[in-house]
Amino acid sequence: MGTARRPGAYVCGVDAAMDVVGGKWKVLILWALGERVRRFGALRRELPGVTEKVLAAQLRELEADGIVHREEYPEVPPRVEYSLTARGVALNEALAPLGRWGRDHVLDDGSPAAGQVREDDDVPLVAGTA
Amino acid sequence: MGTARRPGAYVCGVDAAMDVVGGKWKVLILWALGERVRRFGALRRELPGVTEKVLAAQLRELEADGIVHREEYPEVPPRVEYSLTARGVALNEALAPLGRWGRDHVLDDGSPAAGQVREDDDVPLVAGTA
DNA sequence: CTGTATCCCACACGATACTG
DNA sequence: CAGTATCGTGTGGGATACAG
Numbered sequence: 560m561g562t563a564r565r566p567g568a569y570v571c572g573v574d575a576a577m578d579v580v581g582g583k584w585k586v587l588i589l590w591a592l593g594e595r596v597r598r599f600g601a602l603r604r605e606l607p608g609v610t611e612k613v614l615a616a617q618l619r620e621l622e623a624d625g626i627v628h629r630e631e632y633p634e635v636p637p638r639v640e641y642s643l644t645a646r647g648v649a650l651n652e653a654l655a656p657l658g659r660w661g662r663d664h665v666l667d668d669g670s671p672a673a674g675q676v677r678e679d680d681d682v683p684l685v686a687g688t689a
Numbered sequence: 690m691g692t693a694r695r696p697g698a699y700v701c702g703v704d705a706a707m708d709v710v711g712g713k714w715k716v717l718i719l720w721a722l723g724e725r726v727r728r729f730g731a732l733r734r735e736l737p738g739v740t741e742k743v744l745a746a747q748l749r750e751l752e753a754d755g756i757v758h759r760e761e762y763p764e765v766p767p768r769v770e771y772s773l774t775a776r777g778v779a780l781n782e783a784l785a786p787l788g789r790w791g792r793d794h795v796l797d798d799g800s801p802a803a804g805q806v807r808e809d810d811d812v813p814l815v816a817g818t819a
Numbered sequence: 820c821t822g823t824a825t826c827c828c829a830c831a832c833g834a835t836a837c838t839g
Numbered sequence: 840c841a842g843t844a845t846c847g848t849g850t851g852g853g854a855t856a857c858a859g
Binding site for chain 2: 574577579581657
């Protein structure tokens with residue numbers, strides 16, 4: 560549906576989702592907006608290192624994909640608030656297990672030698688065909 | 690854990706995971722290996738459009754991240770089999786909800802073109818998660 | 820405050836050829 | 840069969856400046 564930037568051939572749902580969420584800052588934006596509604600400037604402060612151009616671009620894409628809602632208040636000075644749509648909330652929830660995996664397996668898995676994977680610690684067990 | 694390609698500052702688990710799984714073909718590789726062990730050539734045939742160079746590179750990265758296991762058989766002609774590690778299986782499972790979201794929200798489901806999507810084979814489920 | 824408009828560049832990816 | 844080696848490229852993203 561929304562604005563698939565890639566040609567049209569998604570092999571499965573995962574890479575379709577990856578396309579939506581693939582920008583460098585998007586999951587962080589999702590995460591921030593998952594907590595509460597945020598203004599543009601708040602988002603920028605929340606994501607150290609992002610530039611306005613890129614933040615605006617990713618916000619646009621997320622909006623085009625129906626993930627975030629942009630509410631513009633015609634005041635002066637201008638105020639714009641971003642929030643998650645229902646679809647965005649669902650996406651955020653679908654991301655949660657991945658976040659848990661990341662915390663458990665790449666952030667800090669507890670082992671001091673975690674930095675370098677030696678060949679004897681990766682278990683070759685095969686994914687079950689079932 | 691292994692080989693964080695990004696500087697070191699992951700804000701949360703999700704972007705850490707995104708870094709691991711961020712390559713263009715990685716989720717597809719994960720998906721394929723989730724079904725069964727595959728040889729290099731089988732993988733290449735499975736992923737239409739990937740070149741050997743890129744496939745090899747992404748495989749190397751996944752291996753370095755402890756996601757896939759590479760088993761080389763000293764035969765002639767050479768044979769190499771790739772499989773998921775326990776960590777890879779867990780990652781694949783963590784990806785499942787995202788895959789479901791993608792199927793439901795970006796793969797054209799409500800439109801007349803929905804017939805293009807082969808709904809019988811695109812569920813990436815690895816194990817009993819479903 | 821909330822953005823565009825340019826310019827620029829690294830790096831992921833692709834094409835092709837070659838090797839153990 | 841299972842890869843490397845080389846070279847070329849597109850584009851996502853960064854810096855900076857400007858605008859409503």
